[in-house]
Structure formats: C-alpha cells, structure tokens
Amino acid sequence: MEMTKTLAGRRRDPRTDAAAVEAVLDLVSAGATLTGLSLVTIAEHAGVSRNSLYRRWKTKDDLYLDVLDAINKPLPDFDGPTARDNLTTHLATLIERTLDQRAGCMLRALLAEAGAFPELHRRYFEQIVAPRREAMYGILRRGIGTGEIRPDIDVAFVNEVLVGPVLARMGSGATEGLDPKETSRRIADLIFSGIAAR
Amino acid sequence: MEMTKTLAGRRRDPRTDAAAVEAVLDLVSAGATLTGLSLVTIAEHAGVSRNSLYRRWKTKDDLYLDVLDAINKPLPDFDGPTARDNLTTHLATLIERTLDQRAGCMLRALLAEAGAFPELHRRYFEQIVAPRREAMYGILRRGIGTGEIRPDIDVAFVNEVLVGPVLARMGSGATEGLDPKETSRRIADLIFSGIAAR
DNA sequence: ACTATACGGAACAGAGCTGTTCCGTTCCAT
DNA sequence: ATGGAACGGAACAGCTCTGTTCCGTATAGT
Numbered sequence: 512m513e514m515t516k517t518l519a520g521r522r523r524d525p526r527t528d529a530a531a532v533e534a535v536l537d538l539v540s541a542g543a544t545l546t547g548l549s550l551v552t553i554a555e556h557a558g559v560s561r562n563s564l565y566r567r568w569k570t571k572d573d574l575y576l577d578v579l580d581a582i583n584k585p586l587p588d589f590d591g592p593t594a595r596d597n598l599t600t601h602l603a604t605l606i607e608r609t610l611d612q613r614a615g616c617m618l619r620a621l622l623a624e625a626g627a628f629p630e631l632h633r634r635y636f637e638q639i640v641a642p643r644r645e646a647m648y649g650i651l652r653r654g655i656g657t658g659e660i661r662p663d664i665d666v667a668f669v670n671e672v673l674v675g676p677v678l679a680r681m682g683s684g685a686t687e688g689l690d691p692k693e694t695s696r697r698i699a700d701l702i703f704s705g706i707a708a709r
Numbered sequence: 710m711e712m713t714k715t716l717a718g719r720r721r722d723p724r725t726d727a728a729a730v731e732a733v734l735d736l737v738s739a740g741a742t743l744t745g746l747s748l749v750t751i752a753e754h755a756g757v758s759r760n761s762l763y764r765r766w767k768t769k770d771d772l773y774l775d776v777l778d779a780i781n782k783p784l785p786d787f788d789g790p791t792a793r794d795n796l797t798t799h800l801a802t803l804i805e806r807t808l809d810q811r812a813g814c815m816l817r818a819l820l821a822e823a824g825a826f827p828e829l830h831r832r833y834f835e836q837i838v839a840p841r842r843e844a845m846y847g848i849l850r851r852g853i854g855t856g857e858i859r860p861d862i863d864v865a866f867v868n869e870v871l872v873g874p875v876l877a878r879m880g881s882g883a884t885e886g887l888d889p890k891e892t893s894r895r896i897a898d899l900i901f902s903g904i905a906a907r
Numbered sequence: 908a909c910t911a912t913a914c915g916g917a918a919c920a921g922a923g924c925t926g927t928t929c930c931g932t933t934c935c936a937t
Numbered sequence: 938a939t940g941g942a943a944c945g946g947a948a949c950a951g952c953t954c955t956g957t958t959c960c961g962t963a964t965a966g967t
Contacts, residue, residue, distance in 0.1 A: 519935075520936075550926095625740075760914075761914065
C-alpha cells in the first residue's frame with residue numbers, strides 16, 4: 512500500500528530555492544558564519560518569505576547541504592599525453608575553483624564549523640575532497656606506470672604537498688594573484704623534479 | 710603634567726585574565742565561532758563574573774587580541790650547519806604548533822571570520838605569519854648564499870609550497886598522524902630535490 | 908582609618924532569532 | 938470549477954545575548 516504522492520496544488524517556485532542558496536553564498540562570502548547566519552537574514556537577502564524557507568528545509572543544516580551541492584561541480588576528465596600535463600591541468604582546475612570567492616568562503620566556513628555540522632562536513636569530504644584525491648592519485652599512478660614518475664613515491668603524501676599551497680590560499684582567503692595556469696605550472700615544475708624518475 | 714596612575718584599591722586578579730583566555734581557547738576548540746561566542750558563555754566557562762570581563766575588555770575583539778597574544782610564542786633560533794637542517798627544524802616547529810589543538814582551532818576560526826575582526830586578522834598576520842615567513846626566507850637565502858640551494862628560486866613561492874601542506878592540515882583540522890620530525894623530513898626530502906643546486 | 912577599586916550576584920530594557928500559527932492570495936492539477 | 942498547496946505578511950511566546958546599573962563584600966594602598 513504505497514501512497515501515490517498527490518501533486519495537486521500550487522507548485523514550489525524553483526527560483527525560491529535558488530535564491531536561498533545564492534543568499535547563503537553571498538552572506539557567507541560577506542563574512543557571516545554558518546551558525547551565526549539566521550533564517551531571517553537569509554530570507555530578507557533572498558527576497559523570500561521566511562515561511563517559504565521553513566517549508567523547504569527543516570533545519571539550517573539541510574539548507575547548507577543544498578548549498579554544498581550547488582557549488583560541487585564534477586571534475587573534468589584528463590586526456591593529456593603525459594602525467595605532468597594531467598597534473599598541471601588538474602591543479603589548474605582546483606585553483607580556478609579556489610578563485611570562486613563565494614565557494615571558497617563557504618568551504619572555509621564549513622571547515623571552521625565542522626563540529627557544528629557533522630553531516631555537512633561528511634558530505635564535503637565525500638563529494639568534494641575524495642573525488643579530487645582519487646583523480647590526483649590516478650594521475651600519479653598512471654605516471655608511475657608509464658615510467659614518468661618514480662615508483663617509490665607515496666601518492667597520498669605527494670598529493671598533499673601538491674594541493675597544500677592551493678588549500679592554504681583558500682583557507683587564508685588570499686586568492687588574489689593566483690593565475691591558474693601559471694601557478695599550477697610553477698608547482699608542477701617545483702615538485703616534479705623531486706618525483707620524476709631520473 | 711602626567712597623571713601618575715593612582716593604584717589604590719583592590720588589585721585585579723591575574724587569574725581572571727588567564728581564565729578568560731583559557732575559556733575562549735577551550736570553547737573555540739570545542740566548535741564555537743568568534744562572533745557566536747558570547748560573554749555569558751565565556752564567563753560561565755571561566756568561572757568568572759560577567760562583570761569582570763566587561764571591566765577588562767571593552768569589546769570581544771579586545772579579548773580575542775589577548776587570546777592571540779597568549780598563543781603567540783617566539784620562534785627559536787636556527788643554528789644548524791646546513792640550510793636543509795634549518796629548514797627541516799623550522800618546519801617541525803610549525804608542525805608542532807599546528808598540533809596544538811586549541812591554538813589551531815583559534816587560528817582557523819580567526820581566518821574564517823577575518824572580515825568581522827579586521828584588527829585581529831591584521832595582528833595575526835603581523836605577529837605570526839610575517840615572522841615565520843621571514844625566518845623561512847632567511848633560511849632559503851642563506852642556503853642560496855652557501856651554494857646549497859639554486860639561486861634562481863622564488864623564495865616566497867618555495868616557502869608557500871613548503872608550509873602549504875602544514876597550513877592545509879591546520880585548516881582542515883586533520884592534524885592526527887603528523888609527527889613533526891618525520892613529516893618535516895619528508896617534505897624537505899621532496900622539495901629539496903627540486904630546489905637544490907645540482 | 909579612609910579611600911578606591913575589584914569582585915560576584917542580580918536585575919533590567921532592548922534587540923535579535925526561532926518555530927509555529929494564523930491569514931488572504933495565487934497558482935496548478937484533476 | 939473545485940480542492941490542495943505554495944506564497945507573502947504578520948503575529949506570537951520563548952529564548953539568548955548585550956550593555957548597563959545597582960548592591961554588598963573583599964582587598965589593597967595612603
């Protein structure tokens with residue numbers, strides 16, 4: 512006996528959902544914290560009734576989960592000829608996304624308040640961190656397979672050193688003067704001499 | 710005509726100052742945000758009258774400035790024979806301080822809410838970031854002087870790649886399994902092959 | 908002794924956020 | 938056309954934090 516959902520009645524305006532997500536991104540990048548941000552402020556900034564927010568999301572956590580989804584774009588594929596090319600391209604992608612001021616602020620706020628939003632933190636790790644790591648691991652391992660990279664490296668550690676500077680920039684909010692192509696090339700240049708097979 | 714401060718009357722209990730600072734560190738490392746943390750909560754957790762807090766600090770910002778001072782220890786000197794030794798030692802020091810859970814949480818919260826506390830952020834940069842940078846720059850430059858390090862490197866960029874992984878760990882709060890000596894050695898091993906003069 | 912300050916405790920008004928409940932209106936499927 | 942649901946707007950009690958002001962007591966300098 513399943514209740515077939517009766518879809519009678521007025522439909523929810525999808526623009527309201529989007530407006531709320533946009534409002535959160537705007538407000539967080541303007542300095543608000545996730546716990547400090549109130550539904551009143553979000554509703555006002557989104558130009559939406561506070562009622563409509565409660566109708567959609569039971570808790571602020573649920574709203575933030577949708578915000579996280581909104582800034583989570585899938586990673587492009589890599590088809591470069593060399594591991595070095597793929598690594599540089601991947602790093603450039605990460606830097607590009609770090610330059611997105613609103614997304615960066617959201618992630619920084621999320622990390623700072625991970626304790627207050629465990630589910631949010633879990634999904635951040637699962638949907639954003641893990642795929643990026645796996646992508647980099649794959650690039651490094653393929654580079655080892657082709658003999659381009661020394662086989663004795665610790666891919667997890669090398670990945671950490673590669674993306675560390677980028678994450679640190681995101682964490683400190685100092686993302687000015689970060690040209691994706693230029694910076695990724697410099698990082699690759701610096702690290703590759705250390706991990707390239709002689 | 711200088712007013713000699715009349716020091717009559719009961720003296721302030723220095724234990725109250727310390728208790729407030731400790732309370733902030735405890736509460737922030739327990740997940741509180743700087744804007745969200747209230748003087749009520751701080752006073753309760755410190756076992757101190759809310760009155761005493763207002764007596765000492767006009768605003769929360771002022772209190773946080775004292776907290777920042779409390780976690781800011783001067784850097785030790787470097788007297789190792791090689792730049793590589795000094796670099797490893799310096800990195801190990803940074804990692805050790807990153808492992809201090811309470812200080813790390815405080816700095817992470819500070820960065821996430823830099824917009825709300827500009828003066829706090831300024832002093833963080835001036836009293837913590839700048840000295841560390843200068844120390845590393847000095848190590849790298851001396852290494853260049855001795856011929857240990859390639860002269861064509863960008864010390865600022867190399868420093869960023871060196872400390873990036875450590876800062877990223879601090880930013881994400883994942884400081885478990887970070888042995889200072891072991892980790893600093895690995896980072897130095899990885900990077901040095903890229904910057905060492907052949 | 909006298910004076911000045913710190914202390915804990917309590918109270919207070921003002922402000923903001925929450926979660927819920929009304930209302931009248933607008934839309935949409937059946 | 939009718940019923941069901943979303944919408945904006947308003948109100949509400951309950952809670953927390955702020956900043957200030959009292960009070961009585963404790964402590965230190967002159």
